[in-house]
Amino acid sequence: xxxxxxxxxxxxxxxxxxxxxxxxxxxxxxxxxxxxxxxxxxxxxxxxxxxxxxxxxxxxxxxxxxxxxxxxxxxxxxxxxxxxxxxxxxxxxxxxxxxxxxxxxxxxxxxxxxxxxxxxxxxxxxxxxxxxxxxxxxxxxxxxxxxxxxxxxxxxxxxxxxxxxxxxxxxxxxxxxxxxxxxxxxxxxxxxxxxxxxxxxxxxxxxxxxxxxxxxxxxxxxxxxxxxxxxxxxxxxxxxxxxxxxxxxxxxxxxxxxxxxxxxxxxxxxxxxxxxxxxxxxxxxxxxxxxxxxxxxxxxxxxxxxxxxxxxxxxxxxxxxxxxxxxxxxxxxxxxxxxxxxxxxxxxxxxxxxxxxxxxxxxxxxxxxxxxxxxxxxxxxxxxxxxxxxxxxxxxxxxxxxxxxxxxxxxxxxxxxxxxxxxxxxxxxxxxxxxxxxxxxxxxxxxxxxxxxxxxxxxxxxxxxxxxxxxxxxxxxxxxxxxxxxxxxxxx
Numbered sequence: 001x002x003x004x005x006x007x008x009x010x011x012x013x014x015x016x017x018x019x020x021x022x023x024x025x026x027x028x029x030x031x032x033x034x035x036x037x038x039x040x041x042x043x044x045x046x047x048x049x050x051x052x053x054x055x056x057x058x059x060x061x062x063x064x065x066x067x068x069x070x071x072x073x074x075x076x077x078x079x080x081x082x083x084x085x086x087x088x089x090x091x092x093x094x095x096x097x098x099x100x101x102x103x104x105x106x107x108x109x110x111x112x113x114x115x116x117x118x119x120x121x122x123x124x125x126x127x128x129x130x131x132x133x134x135x136x137x138x139x140x141x142x143x144x145x146x147x148x149x150x151x152x153x154x155x156x157x158x159x160x161x162x163x164x165x166x167x168x169x170x171x172x173x174x175x176x177x178x179x180x181x182x183x184x185x186x187x188x189x190x191x192x193x194x195x196x197x198x199x200x201x202x203x204x205x206x207x208x209x210x211x212x213x214x215x216x217x218x219x220x221x222x223x224x225x226x227x228x229x230x231x232x233x234x235x236x237x238x239x240x241x242x243x244x245x246x247x248x249x250x251x252x253x254x255x256x257x258x259x260x261x262x263x264x265x266x267x268x269x270x271x272x273x274x275x276x277x278x279x280x281x282x283x284x285x286x287x288x289x290x291x292x293x294x295x296x297x298x299x300x301x302x303x304x305x306x307x308x309x310x311x312x313x314x315x316x317x318x319x320x321x322x323x324x325x326x327x328x329x330x331x332x333x334x335x336x337x338x339x340x341x342x343x344x345x346x347x348x349x350x351x352x353x354x355x356x357x358x359x360x361x362x363x364x365x366x367x368x369x370x371x372x373x374x375x376x377x378x379x380x381x382x383x384x385x386x387x388x389x390x391x392x393x394x395x396x397x398x399x400x401x402x403x404x405x406x407x408x409x410x411x412x413x414x415x416x417x418x419x420x421x422x423x424x425x426x427x428x429x430x431x432x433x434x435x436x437x438x439x440x441x442x443x444x445x446x447x448x449x450x451x452x453x454x455x456x457x458x459x460x461x462x463x464x465x466x467x468x469x470x471x472x473x474x475x476x477x478x479x480x481x482x483x484x485x486x487x488x489x490x491x492x
Contacts, residue, residue: 137170340355390417
């Protein structure tokens with residue numbers, strides 16, 4: 001085998017293996033660069049073909065297919081379901097995976113982005129890929145990609161998302177999953193996941209987002225997401241914005257797609273309260289669905305997941321029972337979606353307010369969060385910790401969210417695409433809500449905790465890059481509070 005890493009042969013094998021460690025793999029993966037990071041420069045086309053005043057890599061599935069072919073087409077070794085949309089696709093993917101696991105299947109789950117560790121993106125039956133497997137497979141992708149570049153068959157090495165998507169395909173192929181549930185990263189038509197031939201295509205709620213790449217209108221965005229449909233395939237969806245409905249209908253008709261409306265798995269109107277269980281008829285039986293993910297908006301994601309699972313059963317012979325559906329929905333874990341943290345007392349002994357963590361990162365997500373907060377019986381003062389990407393519609397998000405808070409603490413997030421505190425302060429001033437800026441997300445949360453009374457609530461939202469590091473800190477605080485309570489109840 002050729003030495004594509006350019007290691008001198010005089011270096012001992014043990015040292016070369018150490019160089020291919022998990023840490024080295026993650027560092028090299030991140031060094032590939034993020035597709036969505038914009039830099040000023042010459043114009044390049046967006047996904048939808050429009051011109052953009054930014055320099056970035058063009059999306060091209062031919063390169064992804066070439067890389068997969070050089071690796072033996074791992075994406076063809078397992079059946080799959082593709083899930084696209086603007087909001088809710090991660091929750092839907094997690095629920096569908098959980099339902100199939102409850103039915104006894106071996107299920108791969110690929111999602112993006114991650115909260116804390118990149119391994120989160122690749123799971124089998126709820127267990128993340130190990131560091132060793134991640135490193136081994138990453139360097140395999142890296143080696144083949146480098147060889148293709150050297151041979152002149154690829155113009156450049158695989159991007160971050162192309163590399164990790166290929167890694168996931170290799171892992172699912174090796175581990176012989178019965179099905180892989182794949183969340184589309186961006187758009188659909190030219191997303192790296194879209195080289196598979198899915199048994200089903202699921203499309204969640206579509207709204208305006210990523211306009212630099214997908215186009216400025218809901219029609220253009222929907223057409224990009226409809227790119228995951230296949231001729232004579234199956235689409236699982238719910239009725240949504242009329243403009244999106246029209247595009248999905250047109251594309252489905254053109255391709256001869258069978259449409260499955262998931263509406264029959266929505267709860268009755270009188271049972272759509274936050275946190276309430278509700279009856280649904282599944283496979284001829286009535287079961288109680290009790291989604292653990294907070295917010296009535298999750299009912300739509302549950303319905304899509306259940307409809308997809310039933311279609312897999314009816315059309316493709318996957319074993320499934322009504323009880324497995326109820327168990328799988330109940331067992332779903334998908335963090336930072338209206339996730340609550342009770343921290344107990346702080347270092348000074350004072351009771352701390354509840355913290356609510358959410359990944360709302362666009363106007364549609366902001367409306368969903370606002371609706372959930374309005375339905376929440378919490379009556380004390382609320383403080384918002386807010387940080388987001390500069391390419392998001394943060395002024396619109398501010399108009400939606402900020403007025404329901406008593407104070408806002410703005411912060412940059414850990415990404416080269418972060419919005420700046422001065423820009424966020426400007427939109428806060430325009431909305432007319434008192435605001436403070438903090439240097440880091442953790443500083444912002446600590447400041448919010450300090451200024452919010454115990455009966456109040458701190459809400460953290462705006463980006464997954466805000467939620468991720470804050471969740472790690474909140475979990476540590478929860479663990480310390482638990483240990484303190486246990487020590488107090490078991491004095492020596």
